[in-house]
Amino acid sequence: MNRRDLFTAAAGATLLPALAGVSRAGTVSGDTVPTGSLEVVAEFYGPGPSGIAVTPDNRIFVGFPRHAENHRKATLAELKGDVLVPYPDKALSLPSSASPDHRLISIHGMTTDSKGRLWAIDDGKIVGQPIAPGAAKVIGIDPATDKLIASIVLKAPAMRPDSHMNDLRVDLTHGALGTAYVADSSFGTSPALVVVDIATGRQRRVLADHPSIQAEKGFLTVLDGRPLRYDPKNPTFPIGGVDSITLSPDSTRLYYSPLTSRRLYSIPTALLSNFDATEEQLAAGVTDHGEKVMTDGMATDAQGRIYLTASEHDSIMRWLPEDGTIEVVARDPRIVWPDGIFVTANHVYCTLGQWNRLAGFNGGKDLRQPPYLLMRAPITPPIREDQR
Secondary structure, eight states: OOHHHHHHHHTTOOOOOOOTTOOTTOOOOGGGSOBSOOEEEEEEOSSOOOOEEEOTTOOEEEEOOSSSOOOSSOSEEEEETTEEEESSOHHHHSOOSSOGGGSOOOEEEEEEOTTOOEEEEEOOOOTTSOOOTTOSEEEEEETTTTEEEEEEEOOTTTSOTTOOEEEEEEETTSSSSOEEEEEEOOSSSOOEEEEEETTTOOEEEEOTTSTTTSOOTTOEEEETTEEEEOOTTSOSSOOOSEEEEEEOTTSSEEEEEESSOOEEEEEEHHHHTOTTOOHHHHHHTOEEEEEOOOOSOEEEOTTSOEEEEEGGGTEEEEEOTTTOOEEEEEEOTTOOSEEEEEEOSSEEEEEEOOGGGSGGGTTTOOOOOSOEEEEEEEOSSOOOGGGO
16 A cells, blocks of 8 residues: 555545546646647747737737836837837837937837727836936827827826836727826836826826725735735735726726736726816726736727736636626636737737746846747637627
């Protein structure tokens, strides 16, 4: 009798004969079993990717921020085959001596509007340096001409010295030229939503003191098998307030969630875009949709389903608006800190930056393992033509 049988017998249990063809070692966790179909779109051996956007004609754009790594490559690039091309051109995307308000510093979150135009948030941050005046801005580019259509510098009091302008969505149903909603997750402990009127550049900081915006105290996560507790003074994983944001298909609601949280919230865009709305009115308009998974990115398909990056589970998941059910779209051990996410009619794209493995979270040792991946999974069932 082996040690396992001796232990079982000592416990008074009945020993069952091993089933034919089944190992006596027992079963394994479902977390280790890949789910769904995952395709590698690109491998990056330079800086880590963050933002991702795909235009209706399938042009792919990727952002490479400099707030964690002061690299000399393009901060915004178009993926053409296997080649990254600085976008919209080298003068804007590569490091230069131009003033911060006349070049791209650190492109982070990206999206497209309902007209298929590209929008990005430049967080303006270079690692180890303060954010220079003019560096943080909302950028709009028309892929039809590859020209800037907007460059709106974010300023105080909407902008703070410790701001981390992380992601954005653009709503063309409010404002003369639309309204941008920016998630400032904060490099410190001062998160907020920032609302920007694209036509006028008017901007304001809202809901900074609301619980739906804040990181959850005592938050516990498990990443790469390590239990990690939220500690804003000594972070051991990427942390922060409001981060993941996405619009409903008709732009009537903005959904959002803090990075250090598992709850999903939303607010009507008619209220959020109203510069006359008070903080009390905004707070009263927030809806708590309950618990989801920890997310760094969210994206909505034409059916209103919200796709979630699920770092704790090496997965991309999907939240259903009818009843809050969460489905697994893809699970794979290569999904290490899924970050930027974008949904087309047929696929969900995701960048894998491995940000939880940065040296700053791991005692000074960089645990990232290039290549960094851009992956996609098919949407099942695919979105019908009449739902796009």
